[in-house]
Amino acid sequence: MKKVAVFPGSFDPITIGHEAIVRRALNLFDEIVIAVGANALKKSFYALETREEMIKKVFQNEQRIKIDHYEGLTVDYCNIIGARFILRGLRTSADFEFERAIAQVNKVMAPDIETVFLLTVPEHSHINSTIVRDIIKNGGDASIFVPVAIDLKNYKIEEE
Numbered sequence: 001m002k003k004v005a006v007f008p009g010s011f012d013p014i015t016i017g018h019e020a021i022v023r024r025a026l027n028l029f030d031e032i033v034i035a036v037g038a039n040a041l042k043k044s045f046y047a048l049e050t051r052e053e054m055i056k057k058v059f060q061n062e063q064r065i066k067i068d069h070y071e072g073l074t075v076d077y078c079n080i081i082g083a084r085f086i087l088r089g090l091r092t093s094a095d096f097e098f099e100r101a102i103a104q105v106n107k108v109m110a111p112d113i114e115t116v117f118l119l120t121v122p123e124h125s126h127i128n129s130t131i132v133r134d135i136i137k138n139g140g141d142a143s144i145f146v147p148v149a150i151d152l153k154n155y156k157i158e159e160e
Ligand code: ADP
Pocket: 008, 009, 010, 011, 012, 015, 016, 017, 018, 021, 087, 088, 089, 090, 091, 095, 119, 120, 121, 124, 125, 126, 127, 128, 129
């Protein structure tokens, strides 16, 4: 059976930390679906379509990576598309505590689905989308934190 993993997240915007986790996970899975969580109630910095567009640009030459979005529970989405793995990245012990609770609850709700964690490389442990947004909001250059394929000038901001 094809090993399909879902990499869920906000990706607002995608960073080099996300990109590295996905590229490393290609050695573990046959297919990775990068699934942008759509939350109708929460205003994002980049619109959902913009976030998906950026991710598509980064992985445009990678046949085994698909990009999608979903609403609701990640385990429900996994069941709908037939994915048996959830991929998450870990940076810090705070990430671990947060992720542990989610993964354990997911395991109760969907016993067949395994959450797989990859520990970030040290160079990426300080990088997150919030910092990237703050730099952009304040007119700084965030390009070193986003994948090389992305030119931030080309993407419209939804909310300042
Ligand atoms: P969420 O809102 O679900 O936390 P994010 O887009 O912030 O979504 O992150 C998606 C996943 O990528 C999470 O598992 C997160 O821990 C991981 N991640 C984020 N930044 C990094 C990084 N710099 N290195 C490794 N993993 C990361």
